[in-house]
Amino acid sequence: MTDPRESFEITVDGRAVSVRRGQTIGAALLAAGIRTLRSTRFDGRPRGLFCGIGMCFDCLVVVNGAPPQRACVRTAAPDDDVTTHTAEDRS
Amino acid sequence: MTAEVVVVGAGPAGLTAALEASAAGCAVTVLDAGAGPGGQYYRQPSISAGAPAPELLRRVDADRFITVVQHTTVYGAERLPAGGAVLRTLGPDDIAGRLVAPAVVLATGAFDRVLPFPGWTLPGVFTAGGAQALVKGQGVLPGARVAVAGTGPFLLPVAVELACAGARVVGVYESSSMTGWIRQTPAVARNPSKVVEAVHYGRVLARHRIPLHRRHAVIAADGGDAVDAITVSRLRPDWTPIPGTQRRIVVDAVCIGFGFVPSVELALTLGCEVRIDGYGSPAVSTTDHVRTSATGIFCAGEVSGVGGVVLAEAEGALAGMAAATAVGCPVSTGHRRSRSRERARAAHFAAALEAVHPVQPGWTSWLSEDTLACRCEEVPVRRIREAVRDGDARDLRSVKLHTRAGMGMCQGRMCGPAVAGLVRDGIGTPPKDADAYAHRPFVVPVPLSSLARGIPPEPGPPNQIADG
Numbered sequence: 001m002t003d004p005r006e007s008f009e010i011t012v013d014g015r016a017v018s019v020r021r022g023q024t025i026g027a028a029l030l031a032a033g034i035r036t037l038r039s040t041r042f043d044g045r046p047r048g049l050f051c052g053i054g055m056c057f058d059c060l061v062v063v064n065g066a067p068p069q070r071a072c073v074r075t076a077a078p079d080d081d082v083t084t085h086t087a088e089d090r091s
Numbered sequence: 092m093t094a095e096v097v098v099v100g101a102g103p104a105g106l107t108a109a110l111e112a113s114a115a116g117c118a119v120t121v122l123d124a125g126a127g128p129g130g131q132y133y134r135q136p137s138i139s140a141g142a143p144a145p146e147l148l149r150r151v152d153a154d155r156f157i158t159v160v161q162h163t164t165v166y167g168a169e170r171l172p173a174g175g176a177v178l179r180t181l182g183p184d185d186i187a188g189r190l191v192a193p194a195v196v197l198a199t200g201a202f203d204r205v206l207p208f209p210g211w212t213l214p215g216v217f218t219a220g221g222a223q224a225l226v227k228g229q230g231v232l233p234g235a236r237v238a239v240a241g242t243g244p245f246l247l248p249v250a251v252e253l254a255c256a257g258a259r260v261v262g263v264y265e266s267s268s269m270t271g272w273i274r275q276t277p278a279v280a281r282n283p284s285k286v287v288e289a290v291h292y293g294r295v296l297a298r299h300r301i302p303l304h305r306r307h308a309v310i311a312a313d314g315g316d317a318v319d320a321i322t323v324s325r326l327r328p329d330w331t332p333i334p335g336t337q338r339r340i341v342v343d344a345v346c347i348g349f350g351f352v353p354s355v356e357l358a359l360t361l362g363c364e365v366r367i368d369g370y371g372s373p374a375v376s377t378t379d380h381v382r383t384s385a386t387g388i389f390c391a392g393e394v395s396g397v398g399g400v401v402l403a404e405a406e407g408a409l410a411g412m413a414a415a416t417a418v419g420c421p422v423s424t425g426h427r428r429s430r431s432r433e434r435a436r437a438a439h440f441a442a443a444l445e446a447v448h449p450v451q452p453g454w455t456s457w458l459s460e461d462t463l464a465c466r467c468e469e470v471p472v473r474r475i476r477e478a479v480r481d482g483d484a485r486d487l488r489s490v491k492l493h494t495r496a497g498m499g500m501c502q503g504r505m506c507g508p509a510v511a512g513l514v515r516d517g518i519g520t521p522p523k524d525a526d527a528y529a530h531r532p533f534v535v536p537v538p539l540s541s542l543a544r545g546i547p548p549e550p551g552p553p554n555q556i557a558d559g
Binding site for chain 1: 228
């Protein structure tokens with residue numbers, strides 16, 4: 001059984017995703033099989049992690065209602081509420 | 092304690108610079124954007140596996156005259172009249188800061204050079220460096236069936252790391268023939284550790300039955316919401332695909348890298364001169380290997396020319412010594428000389444690398460008109476070609492003004508090499524302003540709120556000056 005101090009859960013689009021302490025949100029989502037993180041403004045095409053080091057800004061997700069952050073550099077925290085922003089969600 | 096030398100970047104070059112400056116008697120502050128020191132080459136796992144850190148990191152950690160400040164990005168800087176600079180920083184929670192540095196060592200590294208191909212924006216396509224960051228840093232695989240493609244020796248450690256972490260690596264697709272290494276025997280002979288490294292990678296690839304396909308490239312990726320297959324092709328020496336050699340391969344991840352582009356943005360904002368390297372990218376110009384054209388500003392590592400870790404650490408040592416000397420802490424000539432010899436050997440290898448793995452112009456024939464050249468602004472190749480052909484756009488800047496390519500959040504880092512290739516197709520020569528997208532007043536996107544809130548009045552890290 002995994003030590004509860006070593007892993008915890010975050011919520012992604014309403015569903016629970018397990019995270020290992022120290023992991024980034026991007027890595028946790030990828031490990032959970034979530035590869036699409038957003039849709040593009042004009043063409044509505046799927047994007048996910050690309051450069052993995054915070055340079056490309058493709059992996060933007062909304063965390064706890066704050067302006068979009070790069071999933072690949074944002075370390076996950078317990079109870080983080082993540083929204084993978086899709087074009088249809090935008091009002 | 093007043094910091095006398097500030098190092099930007101805690102990778103191999105920056106940390107080596109910090110150790111040398113400290114050994115000479117300086118107090119050193121290292122500013123690093125990441126979660127922990129090491130840069131890309133010494134990236135540490137975010138989840139501790141109990142393995143000891145590399146010696147360089149342990150020495151810095153033990154050195155009480157070096158302070159490493161993580162999660163801190165230098166987004167801007169201004170030169171000081173007497174030398175050095177004021178550095179503008181964005182720290183944790185996007186809080187702005189300001190640091191006066193009489194001597195600065197820029198060790199900002201480099202990022203993967205990427206070239207577009209149809210389907211490259213699909214989730215499941217990663218840069219080679221990104222794949223390495225995921226495996227080494229996060230313990231996560233980019234996919235279960237992975238292709239590694241591009242050019243340059245970096246593809247080998249990435250493929251090896253993926254395989255050792257449990258991915259099925261279907262192949263390494265190297266666009267060059269690699270036969271150029273035969274002409275580089277002097278450089279290789281001076282750097283025998285590189286031969287040892289290459290043999291090691293060869294052995295691991297063989298053990299995992301991973302084929303290395305020279306003169307091959309991934310010329311397309313397909314899938315609905317994510318990659319589920321790629322098309323690979325054999326290439327001519329100019330990198331145009333040979334008809335009839337295309338094969339479709341099922342994968343769920345592709346890792347792409349065509350060498351590295353130096354992160355020169357901060358150096359440019361300080362007015363440092365740059366040169367264009369053999370790959371067409373800007374690199375900081377230096378005299379004595381580590382002096383920039385700005386007084387009190389030194390640089391080391393990939394930022395002044397891509398050459399790998401041994402060169403980065405040798406330059407880092409020289410830059411640390413030069414910075415220390417600039418603030419009045421002298422360094423022994425004998426010590427400097429031995430580091431200079433290391434640097435020369437490693438630089439020889441770096442030059443060889445450039446000769447064997449250049450980017451050949453035929454890659455633009457992989458493109459369809461709908462392929463996005465600029466990911467951020469969703470600018471298709473068609474629009475860039477129209478701007479060059481009909482709009483008289485002859486350089487990076489005018490393409491940007493016509494099409495918005497380069498105006499997005501990545502600040503032209505991803506699309507710069509691609510736009511340069513498309514301009515070159517149109518006008519017959521490389522664009523004169525290859526560094527155009529790298530000239531920025533803010534070298535990373537900065538939230539307006541950070542600027543509006545200003546710098547907090549309470550004292551922060553050493554030498555941080557509160558705004559009056």
